[in-house]
Amino acid sequence: MRKTLMVLAAIVLLSSLAQLFFAGYFHFQNTIEAQREAGVYHVLNGQYVLRYGALLAAIVAAIARMGSRTIWLAAGIFLMTWVQLFIFIIGGMLTGSSEDFITPSGSWVASIHPITGLLIIFMSYWLFSRARAAALNPQPLPPKDTSSDAPTSPASA
Template identity: 85%
Template sequence: MRKALLVISAIVLLSALAQLFFAGYFHFQNTIEAQHEAGVFHVMNGQYVLRYSALLAAIVAAIARMGARTIWLAAGIFLLSWVQLFIFIIGGMLTGSSEDFITPAGSWVVSIHPLTGLLMIFMSYWLFTRARAAALNPQPLPPKAAASDASASSSAA
């Protein structure tokens, strides 16, 4: 299960890094129509690939008994993906902004979006390093199982 977590956490990290690329790709388009078409990559990757691979990582981390910190790290990425979405929804509702008309207050609220995105990239890197360390280091046997293995090897000798 720890190797599965390593693969899933690599997908989470690559998806988080792809989000940064897709945001740049979206931003540097020449026309509004091209921006809308390019924005689909950023939206779909963030709402589906990143979000649900982080959820899967949290589930696999729990099954692999990786510890509360690792489980909450993966769950935190999942929760932050929802925060990313709600920044736009709640920010628009509180400031009167819309896609067609952005108020100065709306710009300030939506400016939180790239900061939480960077936090998600760092968190996905931390998750990947924890998963890699766990996959490379063999898991020790519980004390009861280790005692039974030692008695079995001494009786065989």
């Protein structure tokens, strides 16, 4: 299970790095139509591959008994993908911004999106590091307690 977690964590890390590439690809398009087409990659990768990869990683980390820190790290990435989405939804409602018209205050709120995106990249790296260490350096099992198997006699005590 720990190797499965390492593979999932690698997918989450690569997906988070791809988000940065897709954001740049989206930003540097010449026309609005080309931007909308390019933005699909960023949206689909973030809302499906990254989000549900992190959710699967949290579930596998729990099954593999990786410890609460690793489980919460994977769950945190999953939750941060929702924060990324809600930045635009709630920010648009509070500032009166829309996809076609962005107010100055809406720009300030939307500027949080790349900062939290960088946090997701760092969290993904930490998750991969923890999963890789656990998969490549497994802990030995504790020794069996053999004293309870042998009958004890009062003379030997």
